[in-house]
Amino acid sequence: MPEAAGAVAAAAVADRLHxxxxxxxxxxxxxxxPARGKTFTAVKLTRYLRWLGHETKHxxxxxxxxxxxxxxxxxxFFRPDNQEGIEARNEVAALAMEDMIDWxxxxxxxGIFDATxxxxxxxxxxxxxxEGNCKIIFLETICNDRNIIERNVRLKIQQSPDYADxxxxxxxxxxFLERLTNYEKVYEPVQEGSYxxxxxxxxxxxxxxxxxxxxxxxPGRIVFxxxxxxxxxxxxxxxxxxxxxxxxxxxxxxDTVLSEDGELYSKKLANFIEKRLKNEKTATIWTSTLxxxxxxxxxxxxxxxxxxxxxxxxxxGVCDGMTYEEIKKIMPEExxxxxxxxxxxxxxxxxxxxxxxQRLEPVIIELERQRAPVVVISHQAVLxxxxxxxxxxxxxxxxxxxxxxxxxxxxxxGVTGVEEKRYKLMD
Amino acid sequence: xxxxxSVGTLIQLQKKDRPQGLYVDRGVVSPKLxxxxxxxxxxxxxxxxxxxxMPEAAGAVAAAAVADRLHxxxxxxxxxxxxxxxPARGKTFTAVKLTRYLRWLGHETKHxxxxxxxxxxxxxxxxxxFFRPDNQEGIEARNEVAALAMEDMIDWxxxxxxxGIFDATxxxxxxxxxxxxxxEGNCKIIFLETICNDRNIIERNVRLKIQQSPDYADxxxxxxxxxxFLERLTNYEKVYEPVQEGSYxxxxxxxxxxxxxxxxxxxxxxxPGRIVFxxxxxxxxxxxxxxxxxxxxxxxxxxxxxxDTVLSEDGELYSKKLANFIEKRLKNEKTATIWTSTLxxxxxxxxxxxxxxxxxxxxxxxxxxGVCDGMTYEEIKKIMPEExxxxxxxxxxxxxxxxxxxxxxxQRLEPVIIELERQRAPVVVISHQAVLxxxxxxxxxxxxxxxxxxxxxxxxxxxxxxGVTGVEEKRYKLMD
Numbered sequence: 033m034p035e036a037a038g039a040v041a042a043a044a045v046a047d048r049l050h051x052x053x054x055x056x057x058x059x060x061x062x063x064x065x066p067a068r069g070k071t072f073t074a075v076k077l078t079r080y081l082r083w084l085g086h087e088t089k090h091x092x093x094x095x096x097x098x099x100x101x102x103x104x105x106x107x108x109f110f111r112p113d114n115q116e117g118i119e120a121r122n123e124v125a126a127l128a129m130e131d132m133i134d135w136x137x138x139x140x141x142x143g144i145f146d147a148t149x150x151x152x153x154x155x156x157x158x159x160x161x162x163e164g165n166c167k168i169i170f171l172e173t174i175c176n177d178r179n180i181i182e183r184n185v186r187l188k189i190q191q192s193p194d195y196a197d198x199x200x201x202x203x204x205x206x207x208f209l210e211r212l213t214n215y216e217k218v219y220e221p222v223q224e225g226s227y228x229x230x231x232x233x234x235x236x237x238x239x240x241x242x243x244x245x246x247x248x249x250x251p252g253r254i255v256f257x258x259x260x261x262x263x264x265x266x267x268x269x270x271x272x273x274x275x276x277x278x279x280x281x282x283x284x285x286x287d288t289v290l291s292e293d294g295e296l297y298s299k300k301l302a303n304f305i306e307k308r309l310k311n312e313k314t315a316t317i318w319t320s321t322l323x324x325x326x327x328x329x330x331x332x333x334x335x336x337x338x339x340x341x342x343x344x345x346x347x348x349g350v351c352d353g354m355t356y357e358e359i360k361k362i363m364p365e366e367x368x369x370x371x372x373x374x375x376x377x378x379x380x381x382x383x384x385x386x387x388x389x390q391r392l393e394p395v396i397i398e399l400e401r402q403r404a405p406v407v408v409i410s411h412q413a414v415l416x417x418x419x420x421x422x423x424x425x426x427x428x429x430x431x432x433x434x435x436x437x438x439x440x441x442x443x444x445x446g447v448t449g450v451e452e453k454r455y456k457l458m459d
Numbered sequence: 460x461x462x463x464x465s466v467g468t469l470i471q472l473q474k475k476d477r478p479q480g481l482y483v484d485r486g487v488v489s490p491k492l493x494x495x496x497x498x499x500x501x502x503x504x505x506x507x508x509x510x511x512x513m514p515e516a517a518g519a520v521a522a523a524a525v526a527d528r529l530h531x532x533x534x535x536x537x538x539x540x541x542x543x544x545x546p547a548r549g550k551t552f553t554a555v556k557l558t559r560y561l562r563w564l565g566h567e568t569k570h571x572x573x574x575x576x577x578x579x580x581x582x583x584x585x586x587x588x589f590f591r592p593d594n595q596e597g598i599e600a601r602n603e604v605a606a607l608a609m610e611d612m613i614d615w616x617x618x619x620x621x622x623g624i625f626d627a628t629x630x631x632x633x634x635x636x637x638x639x640x641x642x643e644g645n646c647k648i649i650f651l652e653t654i655c656n657d658r659n660i661i662e663r664n665v666r667l668k669i670q671q672s673p674d675y676a677d678x679x680x681x682x683x684x685x686x687x688f689l690e691r692l693t694n695y696e697k698v699y700e701p702v703q704e705g706s707y708x709x710x711x712x713x714x715x716x717x718x719x720x721x722x723x724x725x726x727x728x729x730x731p732g733r734i735v736f737x738x739x740x741x742x743x744x745x746x747x748x749x750x751x752x753x754x755x756x757x758x759x760x761x762x763x764x765x766x767d768t769v770l771s772e773d774g775e776l777y778s779k780k781l782a783n784f785i786e787k788r789l790k791n792e793k794t795a796t797i798w799t800s801t802l803x804x805x806x807x808x809x810x811x812x813x814x815x816x817x818x819x820x821x822x823x824x825x826x827x828x829g830v831c832d833g834m835t836y837e838e839i840k841k842i843m844p845e846e847x848x849x850x851x852x853x854x855x856x857x858x859x860x861x862x863x864x865x866x867x868x869x870q871r872l873e874p875v876i877i878e879l880e881r882q883r884a885p886v887v888v889i890s891h892q893a894v895l896x897x898x899x900x901x902x903x904x905x906x907x908x909x910x911x912x913x914x915x916x917x918x919x920x921x922x923x924x925x926g927v928t929g930v931e932e933k934r935y936k937l938m939d
Contacts, residue, residue, distance in 0.1 A: 241723035246739065249881065256736040259726065287861060341867055381767060381832075387821055391871070401729065 057136040057166035058250055061145045061158055063222050064173035065215050066208075067184035069234050072263055073173060074146045075449060080257050080400075083421045084393065085386075086141045086250070089132070093147035094194075096128045097121065103193045107210035112218045122157070125149075129158055133165045142250065150219045159225060169251055170227035171258075173234075180234055185209065187448060228255060234263050261400040265446035268399060268422070269308070269407045270415050272437050273324040274298045278353075279437065285345065285352035287322050293458070294328070297438045300457045302331035304440065305407060309335070315405040318395075320344040325409045332407075342391050345411035349382025374431035385431050389417045396421055419443075422450050537616045537646035538730055541625045541638055543702050544653035545695050546688075547664035549714050552743060553653060554626045555929060560737050560880075563901045564873065565866075566621045566730070569612070573627035574674075576608045577601065583673045587690035592698045602637070605629075609638055613645045622730065630699045639705060649731055650707035660714060665689070667928060708735060714743050741880040745926035748879060748902070749788070749887045750895050752917050753804040754778045758833075759917065765825065765832035767802050773938070774808070777918045780937045782811035784920065785887060789815070795885040798875075800824040805889045815887075822871050825891035829862025854911035865911050869897045876901055899923075902930050 060077065062070045074090050081088040097105075101120055109117045125147060132143040143166070149155055155170065162168045175181055185208055189195050195204040222229060226245040233239035243255055274294030278286040290298065309315045315335050319325035320343035329337055351359050351366070360367040370377040378384035392414065399406060399418075408418065416433040419425075422443045425433070438458040444451040540557065542550045554570050561568040577585075581600055589597045605627060612623040623646070629635055635650065642648045655661055665688055669675050675684040702709060706725040713719035723735055754774030758766040770778065789795045795815050799805035800823035809817055831839050831846070840847040850857040858864035872894065879886060879898075888898065896913040899905075902923045905913070918938040924931040 237727050238725045240725065241721075241735075243721035243723070243739065245718045245720065247717050249878075252736065252739045252881065255721075255739050256732065259723065259732045259735050341863075341870070383821075390821070393874075398729075401732065 055167050055248065056141070058142045059132065059136075059145055059158075059162055059166045059168045060142065060254070061149055061155070061168055061170050062147065062173070063149045063155070063170050063227075064175075065150060065219055066148060066212055067181050067188060068173040068175045069180075069184060069263065069447075070148075070173050071146055072447060072449070073171070073230075073258075074144045076261060076263075077171075077254065077257065078144050079421065079424045080261075080396070081142050081250075081254075082424070083389070083396070083427075084253070085389075085427070087139060088142040088144065089135060089140055090144045090146060091128050091132050093125055093128045093145070096131075097124045098193055100124055100127070103196065105194070107207050107214060110211045110214045112214060122154070125154065126157070126161070129161050133161065136166055148215055150215055152220045152224065155222070155224065167248075168225060169246065169254075170222045170225060171254075172222045172227060172229045174221070174229065174231045175234060176232055177234075183447075185212070191448075226251070228258065230258060233258070237262075257397070257400070260397050262403070263447050264403055265444065266403060267308075267405045268443040268445060269305070269405065270419060270441045270443065271301065271328075271407070271409055271439065272412060272415060272435065273319075273322075273328040273409055274301070275437050276324040282355045282357075283353055284356070284359075285348040287324070289323055290327050293438075294324070297458055298328045299331050300438075301328065301409075301440070302333070304455065304457060305332055306334075308442075309405055309407075312405050315407065316402075317407045317409065318343060319409045320411060320414070322411070325411070328409050335407075340395060342395050343408065343410040343414055346385065346388050346413035347379065347382040349379035351379050351382065375428060385413065385417065386427075388413055389427070389430075392417050392421075415441075423452065424450070535647050535728065536621070538622045539612065539616075539625055539638075539642055539646045539648045540622065540734070541629055541635070541648055541650050542627065542653070543629045543635070543650050543707075544655075545630060545699055546628060546692055547661050547668060548653040548655045549660075549664060549743065549927075550628075550653050551626055552927060552929070553651070553710075553738075554624045556741060557651075557734065557737065558624055559901065559904045560741075560876070561622050561730075561734075562904070563869070563876070563907075564733075565869075565907070567619060568622040568624065569615060569620055570624045570626060571608050571612050573605055573608045573625070576611075577604045578673055580604055580607070583676065585674070587687050587694060590691045590694045592694060602634070605634065606637070606641070609641050613641065616646055628695055630695055632700045632704065635702070635704065647728075648705060649726065649734075650702045650705060651734075652702045652707060652709045653713075654701070654709065654711045655714060656712055657714075663927075665692070671928075706731070708738065710738060713738070717742075737877070737880070740877055742883070743927050744883055745924065746883060747788075747885045748923040748925060749785070749885065750899060750921045750923065751781065751808075751887070751889055751919065752892060752895060752915060753802075753808040753889055754781070755917050756804040762835045762837075763833055764836070764839075765828040767804070769803055770807050773918075774804070777938055778808045778811050780918075781808065781889075781920070782813070784935065784937060785812055786814075788922075789885055789887075792885050795887065796882075797887045797889065798823060799889045800891060800894070802891070805891070808889050812887075820875060822875050823888065823890040823894055826865065826868050826893035827859065827862040829859035831859050831862065855908055865893060865897065866907075868893055869907070869910075872897055872901075895921075903932065904930070 062074055064070045071092065074092075078088050078090045101109075101124070108114060109120070111117060128147070129145065132140075132145060136143060145158070149158065149170075159168055185205065189201060189204045189208060195208070227243075228246065229240075229242040229244075231240040231242070233241060241255070241259060246252070246255065273290070274297035275291045276286075276294055277288035277291055278284070279294075280291050317329050317332055317335050317337040319329045319337060319339050321339045321341050322344055325343070326339065351363070354362070356367075366380065375385045378387065395418070399408075408415075410418070412435050413431075415435050416430050419435070419441060420427070420430045420433065422445075436456075438456065440455045440457065442453045442455065444453070542554055544550045551572065554572075558568050558570045581589075581604070588594060589600070591597060608627070609625065612620075612625060616623060625638070629638065629650075639648055665685065669681060669684045669688060675688070707723075708726065709720075709722040709724075711720040711722070713721060721735070721739060726732070726735065753770070754777035755771045756766075756774055757768040757771055758764070759774075760771050797809050797812055797815050797817040799809045799817060799819050801819045801821050802824055805823070806819065828834075831843070834842070836847075846860065855865045858867065875898070888895075890898070892915045893911075895915050896910050899913065899915070899921060900907070900910045902925075916936075918936065920935045920937065922933045922935065924933070
């Protein structure tokens with residue numbers, strides 16, 4: 033009997049029954065000129081698939097090249113007529129691909145192969161290496177907006193290890209633009225195999241998506257994620273409800289109102305939000321359907337509020353309303369089981385952390401889709417799961433993550449990834 | 460206005476003078492459809508209102524609706540999906556599936572079949588000549604009919620409709636520009652183009668049309684009808700201009716569900732994203748879905764709701780009969796899967812079934828009756844009369860205290876529906892009464908208000924045959 037459950041399991045079983053063995057492993061091979069946002073997209077996708085429970089790994093071929101040939105290759109290394117350079121780069125790509133296939137044999141499920149892969153020849157080499165090992169999908173990023181390309185180039189020069197030793201910004205820029213030109217000369221857009229082409233989609237508005245010969249659960253989910261996510265910067269603020277009466281008594285679950293401290297926090301929170309979002313055109317406040325989050329949101333004015341059942345605290349089933357001491361005393365085996373595997377343990381008639389993660393998926397998709405700031409007022413277990421998505425923490429860390437009361441975590445989503453700030457409004 | 464007594468940790472509700480009643484979560488329902496009631500109450504002195512009105516729906520649909528409302532223009536809240544494609548390409552099949560999916564999610568959706576308008580206005584017996592590109596009168600008549608249907612759709616949107624599916628060939632740029640002009644200031648337009656290069660599929664569709672279309676109902680001679688239709692097809696093909704303008708989704712050879720291409724241009728927003736997701740996952744290849752409740756449980760015998768009890772003797776007997784039935788029914792299938800909930804009674808019902816993988820879905824668990832779990836309806840009526848009354852009044856939106864409403868159940872079933880659409884092999888779903896009502900209503904395209912009172916008897920299997928022509932249903936009562 034399969035040990036997972038829900039959509040991921042049903043799909044996995046279906047794919048296993050109908051597809052060939054190699055279909056269970058997926059290689060997402062990125063294609064695109066430098067500075068098109070391939071790595072940003074790869075990082076987001078890795079984070080999403082991993083959070084859903086798929087063993088996913090990002091293979092950055094540039095890193096392999098830097099390891100093998102050093103980080104200071106000039107644009108000449110990348111010239112299309114530099115035979116030595118070409119062979120060196122093919123060798124490095126093949127090395128990275130072998131590593132990825134080995135990793136899949138060892139249990140990996142989705143490998144994200146991040147390189148320009150801009151010639152048909154290179155892509156055929158990868159397809160040949162994939163045969164009998166995994167299914168390949170090309171994910172091509174095309175950008176025609178010179179402003180975006182320039183911004184990406186500037187970011188690269190500032191951040192890429194290839195230019196770490198290069199104190200002269202201008203010289204680094206020139207060299208990179210030359211490298212870019214070398215790539216552009218031989219670029220062959222994807223026409224072969226199964227592919228997803230994203231054209232001018234970075235802003236999240238407009239742009240085109242072309243999907244060719246894509247079928248299966250994961251590819252469908254990937255298309256859905258890509259259609260909904262974008263790289264436009266905006267903040268997401270996460271906070272627990274103010275201290276509740278059950279918190280004071282150390283009881284789990286329940287649907288109690290706020291304590292005095294909790295009420296105080298709700299006022300401080302409203303102040304903070306008013307200041308923080310002063311310059312934003314719009315924003316929304318999301319709460320759960322339990323009183324303590326709704327009451328925490330009450331002093332906030334001026335923004336629409338939405339209640340999500342999906343943001344309700346983990347359902348503690350028969351243990352609802354008990355203290356941990358009571359659980360330990362009355363149901364010692366349950367107490368022990370939970371301690372042993374807090375991630376998978378499911379309260380009798382209740383939920384596990386894995387269940388919570390599964391029901392949070394629509395929330396994650398909607399957060400990715402939103403362009404304006406969102407304030408999420410929720411509960412400890414739910415926020416641990418949400419936060420681990422943005423911070424890209426492995427699932428096993430989720431159940432014990434620090435998620436203190438009366439603290440706001442600000443997640444800045446943007447082009448360079450995810451940045452975090454914490455504000456402790458009260459002790 | 461509903462008032463409730465406190466139960467456990469609940470606190471007395473404060474009376475409010477808002478005409479709509481108390482504000483609580485309304486699940487997936489769009490703002491027009493009404494509220495969810497629950498005895499979950501809040502402390503006195505609360506002011507839900509701010510200077511801006513609080514949106515009345517909740518969850519993903521609501522969050523997205525609010526976001527789109529804040530950022531988009533007024534016309535963005537209404538969506539017209541304009542189908543494009545030669546006849547016999549599967550446009551109407553796709554339109555019907557999409558309508559069913561969006562409606563089930565809670566969006567006010569309507570399918571406008573322009574062919575029906577034409578038949579109403581000009582009769583059903585137009586020969587292929589009516590459709591010839593050089594027949595000026597024919598062209599004007601058809602444009603007039605299309606404009607009429609479009610006006611109707613826009614009126615319906617002004618009256619509260621949200622997603623209109625405009626089903627016609629719409630195969631020329633000129634026609635599409637006319638529609639785009641009519642849409643300006645009224646709704647957002649997305650073209651959904653179906654292209655099929657597989658002659659076998661086209662021929663099969665043509666045959667189905669001749670058999671079923673009202674245009675050929677009076678035509679006893681099948682061959683003559685076929686010839687006329689093929690001629691109509693040729694007339695359309697002569698002037699076909701594939702979509703290049705506006706926001707569009709192009710589906711090329713996707714009917715089989717394997718391979719094919721999808722092109723998405725300038726698509727953004729919650730609904731368009733969901734539509735793309737649905738189209739990528741659904742297909743028209745035929746396969747059956749079998750729905751059944753668990754065998755009778757001990758709580759069923761005692762008339763208690765919820766719980767996690769084992770099967771009664773009758774229930775155990777049903778599980779054996781079910782296993783027999785499934786073995787025979789799926790004998791010729793290569794593979795199939797058995798889906799249960801995580802509650803004992805469905806897992807036990809599935810136990811005698813061998814030879815197929817079994818998967819447990821939390822999403823298939825019975826509706827959570829919260830504080831009423833384990834009670835009989837009489838007990839609820841006696842101990843919590845206001846809850847009992849609230850539920851009777853609006854069973855669809857009523858949420859058990861600390862539990863769920865039917866709308867909540869529908870929302871959590873969405874991944875199940877998507878996966879059922881995606882599956883190519885038979886699936887046996889062993890679940891519970893409320894959940895099956897919700898699932899069944901999706902396939903049978905019943906309106907949401909009918910869901911809570913649908914017949915869903917024990918010991919009966921409903922077989923849903925999914926296929927090209929839509930959804931067919933059979934019922935097998937294995938026991939009394």
